Amino acid sequence: MEFSVKSGGPEKQRSACIVVGVYEGRKLTPSARQIDQISGGALTTLLRRGDHSGSLGQSLLLHRVPNVPSERVLLVGCGKDKELGDGSYRAILGHAARALGDTGATEAAVFLTDVDLRGRDLSWKLRHAVESVEEAYYRFDQLKSRKSEKRPALRRMVLMVPKRSDLAPAETALRQGVAISAGVILTKNLGNLPGNICTPSYLAEQALALQEEYGVKTTVLEEQDMRTLGMGALLSVARGSRQPPKLITVEYHGGGDAHPPVVLVGKGITFDAGGISIKPASAMDEMKYDMCGAAAVLGTIKAVAELGLPINVVGVIPSSENLPDGNASKPGDIVTSMSGQTIEVLNTDAEGRLILCDALTFTERFNPSVVVDLATLTGACIVALGRHASGLLGNNEPLARALIGAGRYAFDRAWQLPLWDDYQRQLDSNFADMANIGGHDAGTITAACFLARYTKKFKWAHLDIAGTAWKTGKDKGATGRPVPLLTTFLIELSERRGQPDA
């Protein structure tokens, strides 16, 4: 979709379709009121007749509205004006996009940025309008031989703002929405690809493609390099797989050489069968999504590169499959991580922390300002938070708060769990420095406790995206989260050009 912004009222627009909102209780948005006035009460008449209730998601397409120069007017229900929140605003835009897609219009002028959303300014509404429309039109049909659904005719969307002086901030917000959407789409596409296509080597190729497109510096370390670095934990996970593991680094250099980078570390298990501690069969296909952390690192770097943010960002992706095999790690095996700490692998299905701990030690070489890892790490996180919030834990409060704030603005929310030392005891091992599992209680926290042992040298936060990275059930598919959260965090950081606590 091609987006642009323009100022002006609906009375002058010559568009294939103008889109305006109506609330429940026959209440009109400012732009709907203008149309009503010039048309001699066309909208109030049809509301009175009960042709549109204003309920959220209901839409009505009108042709030849008197004195309106546009060919069509699409009325979109906004629900009760008092109940309008961030999520319902995004839903309204999604409904509008789908309704527009059912028309023959190739272009539309959208006035929904004038709905009344307390606490959100025009920039917020523009950014989220773009993201919601892109979300509504996203399809993953590259592996279907017949692309059944008909594609919407709509090509161009003009987002209308009230005043000329609104145009400059509106352009910025639009650019951000477009960049975040591009990152989200890349992340969704990678996530939705099956394990037989999206292997560690495939992820490495995608990282190299980013190098081609944006001039980032991509490096791919092979099994032999990992052996040289002493990454015994990462290598132990890859033992059961015929696909070679990869350690991928992508360096985006937008800031000065003296600026320490933000390092993003993403779990890249391209299929998690559990290893010898094999998972039950039901829904095991969804473990193709166990590389969504890695995909979100690439998606965020894409968004940052699209925006040309004046900061340095490094993505680090440890990638492997986790499969059972005669050569696979066994429960009880003890491995030595790059940090020198030894780990008793009591459950081969707790593999994410094993690849992440070596990747986290590896990040020390970048002298990071902060490190954020993203991982579909624990089923326990879905038990704790459901599928609305990512779990957030870390060793630095200002960083945690900055991420929570960014997530709120991005409508890609995270919720903090405690990382108290009291939980560390659950990782005690009789035979090694630690076990890789912490028992039944507080599975998300003990997983983060494990990672905390590898992140003492820098400010660090961990996002457990097990519940948020993809949707299950009939809408099964990757969400692209937490690309909006991370990109927002990095935009805010670049505006302050410094530390998250500066």
Ligand code: BES
């Ligand atoms: N990738 C899984 C976590 C997961 C499971 C995410 C289901 C989303 C849905 C991870 O590797 C895993 O298997 N974790 C185990 C840890 C346990 C063995 C301590 C889990 O959550 O069961």
Ligand code: MN
């Ligand atoms: Mn697992």
Ligand code: ZN
């Ligand atoms: Zn996993």
